Amino acid sequence: MEEYFSIIPEELNEKTGLNGRQIEERILKNKSNQLDTQSAGKTTKEIILKNCMTLFNFLNIMLFITVISIGSFRNSFFMVSILVNTSMGIFQEIKAKKTIEKLSVLKQNQVTVLREGKEVTIKKEEIVLDDLLFLAKGMQVPVDVCALSQGLFVDESMITGESELVEKMRGDTIYSGSLVMQGKIKSIVTQVGEETYIAKLTKEAKSFKPMRSKIQIAIDRILRVIAIGIIPIALLVLLNQFVLSAMDLSLVESRKLAIIGSTTAISSLIPEGLVLLTSVALAAGVIKLSKIKVLAQSLPAIETLARVDVLCLDKTGTITEGKMSVEEVVYYHNTKEEVDATIAFLLKQDTESNMSTEALKKVFHEDTSYRFKKENYVPFSSESKSQAIEINGQGTFVLGAFDLIVNNIETSIKLEIESALKAGYRILAFAHTPSSILDNQVPKDGQIIALILIKDKAKSDAKQILTYFKEQGIKVKIISGDHPDTVAGIARDVGIKGKAISSKEIPDSKNELREIVEETSIFGRITPDQKRDLVQALQENGHTVAMVGDGINDILALKKSDCGITFGIASEAVKSVTHFILLEGNFSVLPQVVREGRKVINNINRVAGMNILRVIYVLTLILLLTFSRQLFPIESINLALVSSLAIGVPCALLILENDDQKIKDDFFRRIKTYVIPAGVTIGLTIMVMYMITYYAPIYSKFVGNIEVQLYVDFVVDATLIIGLTQFYLLYLLCRPLTVYRIKILFFSLALFFISYFIPVVNEFFGLSPVHSFRFFVPVVLSIVLLTIISRIVRDRTQWKSPTILLLTFFLFTAVAGIGLYLQQLHKDTVVTTTYWGKIPEAFDPLTEPIVDPEKKAVLQPLTDKLEVGASQTVSISYEGEELAKLEILPNVSMFDKQGIERKLNLPMVEGNPAETLHPGVYVKAEASNVSLHGWVIVDAKDVPTEVKKQLIE
Incomplete structure (x- = not known):
């Protein structure tokens, strides 16, 4: 003491x-309790740090600095996307946090x-x-x-x-x-x-970890794999670009191209929109729920509720109005006045009012003519469902559940009880025994001296609400502490049929309990421990269980459930263990909460895979390039348009769709069936197109007799192939189509095409208007290949189906035909159009022209004076006819590729062009401001093959 x-x-x-x-x-x-002023969950600082301080952001910053350092400002545009994504994630999380804090004030x-x-x-x-x-x-x-x-x-x-x-x-x-x-x-x-x-x-x-949803766990697994793999893949990219490629890295421009290709490949391996999509969607769900006065105490809880397939309900206050009223009191053996006075004296000791005792206090009032002296008192307990008082010289009086406070009930009273139960009454018994209370144990050898019939009507909309859940495939279980017959009566009123069982029928065996809980929907006289065990049994059967309750006796079940739901009037202890609080106590909003959760998760499931697609096709391209000694063919700025219009816009709109269908756990299935095949198909198609450009002049045009390489056209076709295949994948993921989805697909597709005809957009993204349908054939073949692969992955027996066999035949036939065409085109190019002359490694461009061995092609300086840093115009002639003029900057190590394209549309190609056999003009300048060497290739139809062969050798 x-x-x-x-x-x-x-x-x-x-x-x-x-x-x-x-x-x-x-x-x-x-010395005050200021700790309580801290809000639950992450602080604003923690939210900002969580979104900013990530491995992927660090990699992006390093890549951004690298690109900026070489002056390629346009290819640093990917950082804008990173900043927007990060900012939106921070904004939505902070907004959701403030919403939760604002509503939390109402429940404190x-x-x-x-x-x-x-x-x-x-x-x-x-x-x-x-x-x-x-x-x-x-x-x-x-x-x-x-x-x-x-x-x-x-x-x-x-x-x-x-x-x-x-x-x-x-x-x-x-x-x-x-x-x-x-x-x-x-x-x-x-x-x-x-x-x-x-x-x-x-x-x-x-080691504490907050609640995480299935979709978050799935996305985290994907990000973990990418995080582990991105470093070795980045090293492979650098090896390919700087060691294995055929580029002459002694030239500054070559090194720049290698750096741009490397940063494009590595940055494309980071799915920056994946985490944003999930966090923004969940945060938006929290904000929407706040408008109907529902407090979601954590973001993942929205998904958990959306996945619920069993809903357990406490009867009182949930499906009933929670307004207890004493309808009738039946007296036995003792006088009404004496019984009423004793009950009133007992209730006076009860300082922990519940709905039943509040209803009793309105009927039983203290009678001062009776002078009772309390010897002992046992307060109400959810376990015993009773309270008792021992009065000096009068024995013990017990008030509680009729079937729990006495061992034996008279037959006549039993009949009255059965009749009242069928009418849906809650029945309390008042019993007397001469025995004393020992060690807080209430004696059960008493005799019932009164029955109290209490009515609690079902809510007017309860039946409609529970019907909705049943229609959605959600099983409803009513678990109550009331007598099974009382619970069954209320259950019938709200459309739930079946036999009710009591706590005495609950088996000790877990296996038996798992069977009973599946077969039974109504449980009565269930203790708090049994409520928890029933929830656990349902979970062990593979169900996702939500528990709705507002009483202390529901706490164990609420804590055990996957999703605990309570009301604003519940005690703080109950609120502390739940995930959702219906602040206005309106049970009718629960279907809306489920719909909102389903909408969020269904939309995430549908479009999240699109953010992984780029990772897969870029990875495929990286692996294929390793064996080809070629540079990464597309720049970061080129992919920005595709990512924005073929992924960003449609995904942002589809995430808003009102899809409240039952959730299917098909996130990984969608990725395996559709996204991975689509990514591999796109990567393979782009690689084939890239290699074909070195084999046949499909991206060339003639200026006079000179063939010009059209690099920009290749990029346009590559982005169209990627974009259109992505739209086809989006179509597959959106099935079955709704009017809303069709509108989004057509709108996004139209926006994607229109962007190619807007000059400002073309100039910014390094593209040009679509003026050829070369892309159409590879797009069709990609779609056919994707269809074949996805169907076989989804169902291995599909390869035997007539549709797949027909598509496969079409694919092989088309590929064979295209192969024959390209082979013939290649032969024609080699035989009829290629001739080249080598420019000496050192010459004086002011005094002597350069001619090819046959003296047909001439590179003639046109300026009178050459100054360091000044440009020089050179004339290119063939057989006396001037074909073009080329502006040379003698003080740079290599011509700027984009500069040449802008002036003459004549691209610079590294390496010996005799290896490529593509006609055109190729010039390479060394660091010396007066020396120049390179090649001029012109039309040479009249040059015998033997001469060409000799020249090439």
């Missing part, structure tokens, strides 16, 4: 509590303390050290306290992990975070703020 009294300061009066001066002193000494419970002799209601953060704090049933203890009286039962599972009730005696410590399950006492605050046990425990819980 000395330890108990030592915690009470000498200046503190236990009967009056702290005074104003003492409170002020403690506030000045930072205040506490009662004794100050200056008065009971005062204050906010939890206003508690100070040594405050005298009242603890009552339903509270979550906000600070560490010491009990000043006995009779309190708490659940310390949040601290110990054990869900057993612990009785607290006078002088016992009660830690913050404990849930008061029974009793009411006065206590003294011993620790506040950062010094409370739960605060210290939270700091030490480094």
Whole structure:
């Protein structure tokens, strides 16, 4: 006892509590409970850091710096996308956080303390050290306290992990975070703020992980694989670009092209939109739910509720109005006046009112003519479903569930009970026994002296709501502490049929329980532990279980469920273990919550794979390029248009669709069946197109007799192939099509095509208007190949189907025909159009022209004076006819590719053009401002093959 009294300061009066001066002193000494002002979840700083400080962002920043350092500002545009994605993610999470905080204010419970002799209601953060704090049933203890009286039962599972009730005696410590399950006492605050046990425990819980949804886990797995693989793949890219490629890296421009190709490939391996899509969609869901006064206490809870396939309901206050009214009192053996007075005296001892006792207090009023003396009292318990009082000289009176408070019921009373149960009444019995209460154990050898019939009507919209859930394939289970027949009567009123079973019929065997819980929908007289066990059995059967309840007796089941739901009027202890709080207590909004969750997750499932597609086709292209010694053919800025219009726009619009169909766990199936085949198909198609340009002049045109390489046309076709194949994939992912999806697909496709005819867009993204349908053939072949692969992956037996066999025949026939055409085109090019003359490695461009061995092609300087840094115009002639003029900048290491294209549309190609056999003009300048070497290739139909062969050799 000395330890108990030592915690009470000498200046503190236990009967009056702290005074104003003492409170002020403690506030000045930072002895107030300021920890509670911190909002739950991540702080704003943590949200910003979480979105910014990622491996992928660090890689993107490094790539951005690299591209900027070589002056390729246009190819740094990918960083804009990163900044937008990161900013949107931060904005939506902070907005959702503020929404949750705003609604959380509505669900916060205040506490009662004794100050200056008065009971005062204050906010939890206003508690100070040594405050005298009242603890009552339903509270979550906000600070560490010491009990000043006995009779309190708490659940310390949040601290110990054990869900057993612990009785607290006078002088016992009660830690913050404990849930008061029974009793009411006065206590003294011993620790506040950062010094409370739960605060210290939270700091030490480094391994704590917040609730995560299935879609987040799936996306995290994908990101983990990419994060592990991106470093070795990046090294492979660098090896290909700088070691294995056929480029002459002694030239500055060659090195620039290699760097641009490397940054494009590596940055394209980062799916920056994947995490954004999920976090923004979930945050938007939280914000929408807030508009109907539903507080989602975590973002992943939305997905969990959307996946629910079993809904467990507590009857009272959920499907019923929760407005108990005493309809009738039936008396036996004793007089009405005596029974009423005794019940009123018993209720007077009950300081933990619930709906039943509140209804009783309206009927049974204290009669001062009866002078009772209390000897012992046992408060109401969810376990025993009763309360009892022992009165001096009169024995013990018990009020509670008729079938639990006495061992034997008279036959005549049984008949009346059965009749009342069929009518849907909740029945309380009042019994008397001469036995005494020993060790808080209520004797059950009494005799019923009165029955109290209580009515709680079903909500008018309950049947409609439960019908919705059944139509959505969600099983509904009613689990109540009331008598099974009472529960069954209410269940029938709301459209749930079936036999009700009681706690006595619940088997101890887990296997048997798993069978019963599947077959039965109505459970009565269920204890809190049994509610939890029923939920667990459903989970073990593979169900995702939601539990709706608002009572202390529902806490264990709410905690165990995948998704706990309660009402705004519930106690703080109940709210602390749930995921959703219906702030206005309106059960009818629950279908809307489910629909919103389904909408979010269905849309994420549908379009998230599109953000992985680029990773797959770029990876395919990287692996294929390793064996070809070629540079990465597309620049980052070229892919930006495709990513924006063929992925970003349609995905952003599709994520808004109202799709509330039952969720199917097909995220990985969609990726395996559609996304991976599409990515491999795109990568393979682009690689084949790239190699064909070195084999046949399909991207060439003649200027006079000179053939010009059309690099921009190749890029246009490549982006069209990627974009159109992506739209086909989007079509596959959107099936079955709805009017909304069709509109989005057509709108996005039209926007994608129109962008190629807008000069500003073309110039920015390095493209040109579509003036050829070369892309059409590879697009069709890609779509056919994707269709074949996806169908076979989805169902291996599909390869035998007539459709697949027909498509396969078409594909092979088309490829064979195209191959023959390209082979003939290649032969024609080699035989009829290729001739070249080598320019000496050093010459004076002011004095001597350069001619080919046959003296037909001439490279003639036109300027009179050559200055360092000045341009020089050179004339290209063939057989006396001037074909073109070329502007040379002698002080640069190599001609700017884009510059040459702009002036003459004559691209610069590295390496010996005799190897490519493509006609055109190829010039290479060395660092010296007066030396030049390279090749001129002109039309040479009249040159014999033997001469060409000799020249090439």
